[in-house]
Amino acid sequence: MNRNPHHILFRMLLLGLLALAVSPSYAAIKTAYVDYKQGSTPLRGYLAYNDSSEKIRPGVLIVHEWNGEGAYVEMRARKLAELGYVAFACDIYGKGVRPTTPQACGATASIYRKDRALTRARVQAGLDVLRRNKLVDPKRIAAIGYCFGGMCALELARSGASIAGVVVFHGSLDTPTPGDAKDIRCPILALQGGDDPLVNQSVVEAFEKEMRDAHVDWQVVQYGGAVHGYSNPKNGSDPSHGVAYNAEADRKSWAAMRTFFSEIF
Amino acid sequence: MNRNPHHILFRMLLLGLLALAVSPSYAAIKTAYVDYKQGSTPLRGYLAYNDSSEKIRPGVLIVHEWNGEGAYVEMRARKLAELGYVAFACDIYGKGVRPTTPQACGATASIYRKDRALTRARVQAGLDVLRRNKLVDPKRIAAIGYCFGGMCALELARSGASIAGVVVFHGSLDTPTPGDAKDIRCPILALQGGDDPLVNQSVVEAFEKEMRDAHVDWQVVQYGGAVHGYSNPKNGSDPSHGVAYNAEADRKSWAAMRTFFSEIF
Numbered sequence A, B: 001m002n003r004n005p006h007h008i009l010f011r012m013l014l015l016g017l018l019a020l021a022v023s024p025s026y027a028a029i030k031t032a033y034v035d036y037k038q039g040s041t042p043l044r045g046y047l048a049y050n051d052s053s054e055k056i057r058p059g060v061l062i063v064h065e066w067n068g069e070g071a072y073v074e075m076r077a078r079k080l081a082e083l084g085y086v087a088f089a090c091d092i093y094g095k096g097v098r099p100t101t102p103q104a105c106g107a108t109a110s111i112y113r114k115d116r117a118l119t120r121a122r123v124q125a126g127l128d129v130l131r132r133n134k135l136v137d138p139k140r141i142a143a144i145g146y147c148f149g150g151m152c153a154l155e156l157a158r159s160g161a162s163i164a165g166v167v168v169f170h171g172s173l174d175t176p177t178p179g180d181a182k183d184i185r186c187p188i189l190a191l192q193g194g195d196d197p198l199v200n201q202s203v204v205e206a207f208e209k210e211m212r213d214a215h216v217d218w219q220v221v222q223y224g225g226a227v228h229g230y231s232n233p234k235n236g237s238d239p240s241h242g243v244a245y246n247a248e249a250d251r252k253s254w255a256a257m258r259t260f261f262s263e264i265f
Helices: A005-022 A024-028 A071-082 A102-114 A116-132 A148-158 A178-183 A201-213 A247-264 B005-022 B024-028 B071-082 B102-114 B116-132 B148-158 B178-183 B201-213 B247-264
Strands: A029-038 A041-050 A057-063 A086-089 A136-146 A165-169 A188-193 A218-223 B029-038 B041-050 B057-063 B086-089 B136-146 B165-169 B188-193 B218-223
Touching (some): A102 A148, A116 A148, A148 A178, A148 A188, A165 A247, A188 A201, A201 B201, A247 B247, B029 B116, B041 B071, B057 B116, B057 B148, B071 B086, B071 B136, B086 B116, B116 B136, B116 B148, B136 B247, B148 B165, B178 B201, B188 B201, B188 B247
Parallel strands (some): A057 A136, A136 A165, B057 B136, B136 B165, B165 B188
Antiparallel strands (some): A029 A041, A041 A086
16 A cells, blocks of 8 residues: 555545535534623623524524523534524523522522513523524524523513514423413414423413413423423433433424424524 | 327327326325224225335224214325325214214214223224234324314223324313223324313313323323314314314324324334
């Protein structure tokens, strides 16, 4: 064989080009933290998109669980970017506010559970970031949310925001102002654990009544055997505590979201 | 141009062959009425399958609405055959028993609502027809049902039948023996109208409890704005009577069934 170093370099270059060619989506996903503000409060979110095209595309706003913006929603943002969307995992709590213990998470989330106007302003600020992005078609933006973030995404819809749709995964569905549902201008898809003891059946029923009374275009899916937090692998596999990962419900709910997106975008 | 009649015939032949080539599924759907029995009761169902292949494939048992086997389930059978399944629209009521007025439909359905053992025997007889079909893989048979037929398909599951799955569309979910759900050996998907006043929310909740308590692999989807009978165009477009066609719910529920089939087969 020819051991000329130039030949070896040439072959490595060819192999590198081949690797790029067979994995274009992974190679082209660009991510960045984005600093922005709501009023005077600094916020930091996470943007992900496919960098290989200039094509205008739909945007997806992602709202985090009760522990704030972090690895889990960043993974979701990259997955959505691989599907061709501009994804932005926004920040409700404020830059650097990333509670780590359940007690701290609960205390921080509770501020926003009580002050829905503040919650709406924070989600809206995230939506504005996405709307200003040059790659995003402002008429095709959906919001999704997980647990606490489901509440936030629903509050955005209840505020009357002009968005294309909302998807919540094991979302906190309750609201102190069910009458606000009359302002919802987009379809709503709630993907719930059928055995969720936290967002329990009476909460789901109240949500369905809220949607029904306001003539919203709504769907609720319940996955048997799934409890709260079913989409997050970090929640482990023991449903007896009320919070656990469920691979089947994770897969089915992600597929349901994709079908929903194919309808609204 | 050459007007030689042989050339024209030749071109027509080519066009005919081309038409056959681009629409193989439609051209090859074979349908037939099948006479069979449950005990001494004669029954007549409707079989549909793609005749262009000898390949063994999954079977789908279809159970009719309260008016008995007829045009609606026959349309569904042909659609399922186009998707590659052997479909059999079975007969619960008996050969020639095809009530036409709401009063007669209600009276006939009520016999089977009360006598669940008889219902199970009738559905089982239909399943046996499908299972004996040489094109059907007996390990890959699902049952679907509409309204009254949803009850029948669920009774088949509650009987402990060895089937791959059950899908019900605006199904009658109630049961006098919720404890029987412990015998269910397959996944269950219920696709309900979120505003169905006949199978109302308390019935849906009782069904979810039945499934939950028995640890069944279950999913319930509720389509906002859809009422009873949402999948049947014959039900018209006025939901104020509690029964109406809803094109969106029809499309979404059919897609949900297809996804479910792709998982269980």
